[in-house]
Amino acid sequence: MPLTLVRSEMIEPIRVWHYDGQIAVRREPQLIDDGAMFRLVEGDWTSDSVAYADLVPRDPIGGQPSYGLKKLPGWKIGFFSPPPAGLLDRLPKPRTYGGLIDRFGLWPAAAVCGVLAASALFVVAQTPSLVAKLVPPAVERQLGDAMVGDFGNRACTNEPGRAALAMLTDRLGVRGQQGVRDRRGIDASDIIVVNIPINNAVTLPGGRIILFNGLVQDAKSPDEIAGVLGHELGHVAHRDVLESLLRQLGLSVVLGGLDGNIGGYTNMLLSTAYSRSAESRADEFAIETLNQHRISPAPTAGFFRRLEGEKPGPKGSAATLLAYVSSHPVSSQRAERFAQAAKQQKDYRPALDPGQWAALRSICKGSKADPRSMFGF
Numbered sequence: 001m002p003l004t005l006v007r008s009e010m011i012e013p014i015r016v017w018h019y020d021g022q023i024a025v026r027r028e029p030q031l032i033d034d035g036a037m038f039r040l041v042e043g044d045w046t047s048d049s050v051a052y053a054d055l056v057p058r059d060p061i062g063g064q065p066s067y068g069l070k071k072l073p074g075w076k077i078g079f080f081s082p083p084p085a086g087l088l089d090r091l092p093k094p095r096t097y098g099g100l101i102d103r104f105g106l107w108p109a110a111a112v113c114g115v116l117a118a119s120a121l122f123v124v125a126q127t128p129s130l131v132a133k134l135v136p137p138a139v140e141r142q143l144g145d146a147m148v149g150d151f152g153n154r155a156c157t158n159e160p161g162r163a164a165l166a167m168l169t170d171r172l173g174v175r176g177q178q179g180v181r182d183r184r185g186i187d188a189s190d191i192i193v194v195n196i197p198i199n200n201a202v203t204l205p206g207g208r209i210i211l212f213n214g215l216v217q218d219a220k221s222p223d224e225i226a227g228v229l230g231h232e233l234g235h236v237a238h239r240d241v242l243e244s245l246l247r248q249l250g251l252s253v254v255l256g257g258l259d260g261n262i263g264g265y266t267n268m269l270l271s272t273a274y275s276r277s278a279e280s281r282a283d284e285f286a287i288e289t290l291n292q293h294r295i296s297p298a299p300t301a302g303f304f305r306r307l308e309g310e311k312p313g314p315k316g317s318a319a320t321l322l323a324y325v326s327s328h329p330v331s332s333q334r335a336e337r338f339a340q341a342a343k344q345q346k347d348y349r350p351a352l353d354p355g356q357w358a359a360l361r362s363i364c365k366g367s368k369a370d371p372r373s374m375f376g377f
Contacts, residue, residue: 011087014079016040020047021074031077033087040077057094065094137206140242144206154194154367156213161363164356165193168222171293171351172230191229195364199307201228203235205242213364219303222352222360227286227300227338234285240278283334287341296348301338308332 011033018027018040029042040047055067058076066078083091156162169191190208197214204210209232211225219225235241290297342348352360 010035011084013041014083014087017078017080018047019074019076021069021072021076033090036090052090052092055092057092060094065091067091135242140239141206143245144204144208147204148192148208148210151194151210154196156193156195156364156367158359158363158365158367160359161193161361161365164352164360165191165363167356168226168229168351168360171295172226172233172289173293174233193363195367201232203232203241205245207236209233209236216361216363220306221299222350222357223295223299224303225360226295226351227290227297227303230286230289230300231282233289234282235278237285238278238281240282243278279334283337287338291341291343291346294346294348295351296342296346297338298342301335301342304335304338305332308335 013030013032015028016031018029019025020027027040027042027045029040029045029047032039032041034049036053037049037051039049050069054070055077056070058066058068060066061078062080064079064081065083066076069075069077174191190206191211192209193211193213193216196212197217198212199214199218200212201215202210202212209229211229215228216225219228286300287297290300350357
């Protein structure tokens with residue numbers, strides 16, 4: 001029995017409109033169906049055969065379907081009236097907006113999107129902490145060195161004052177000569193006082209800690225300075241500064257911006273707030289360090305309470321221009337935490353004796369304060 005080919009039902013020619021993507025001339029040819037393909041014919045002009053499967057649904061025009069052609073931008077075809085049922089079976093189905101949402105429903109899709117968004121936010125929030133651990137200490141140190149240099153000649157160099165500062169850092173367990181770092185990556189020579197009348201302290205990348213003279217002058221005792229310094233040492237030990245920079249400035253600045261505007265980065269660092277968890281860890285580190293070295297945390301609690309009550313304003317002291325609370329959030333709960341950590345039965349002793357404390361407060365003696373600091377104060 002001879003084999004015969006059965007062709008699908010043929011469609012009568014249909015008038016359509018068409019742009020070939022080559023010239024801006026609209027044709028109105030006849031669509032000649034040929035099974036899986038079709039041709040367009042207008043007078044003596046005939047197009048190449050086009051597969052229905054190569055058509056791409058476009059937005060309806062005049063309420064009727066229109067199509068483009070794969071790999072041929074500008075090619076368009078549209079209908080003047082609804083295509084017959086037999087032709088609709090061969091034309092690609094129009095895309096419906098919503099896709100998966102239409103398939104699964106609005107609320108299930110919203111729940112999935114919420115989970116994905118929360119997961120993305122979690123990853124973004126954790127990225128700085130993870131990346132900070134991968135940055136080589138030498139790179140972090142290089143950035144910190146550049147920032148310290150930006151303070152110019154404001155470092156206080158009074159010898160008795162520097163000796164008192166060295167004694168204070170030694171009391172907190174930071175020992176060693178320049179270039180010799182302890183297990184926390186801290187070098188005693190990295191801790192300096194600068195002659196800027198601001199009640200603040202800042203930790204720079206690579207373990208650099210800067211105490212502003214305004215902080216030293218406003219403190220009521222060396223134990224208060226010890227508490228602040230212990231807090232900053234906690235940021236060094238946990239590399240919180242690098243993590244904060246990664247969060248605020250982006251990895252490109254930290255790793256690729258060493259030749260850029262270091263002053264601008266330092267200025268931004270001063271206004272960078274650490275995360276709550278970083279502040280909590282730094283407080284824990286400070287309390288542990290103070291108790292370990294027989295320095296009472298109670299004066300630090302008083303220091304926090306005093307700063308919490310200060311309001312910026314013209315009080316005759318430049319210390320009010322930028323309180324320590326600006327980059328280190330202070331609360332009554334934190335002050336209470338230090339107060340409760342003071343163990344009355346412990347044999348506490350002052351961080352410095354009166355003579356050493358007087359020397360530390362005079363560390364900037366002979367250094368000229370520049371009222372026009374790089375921070376605009």
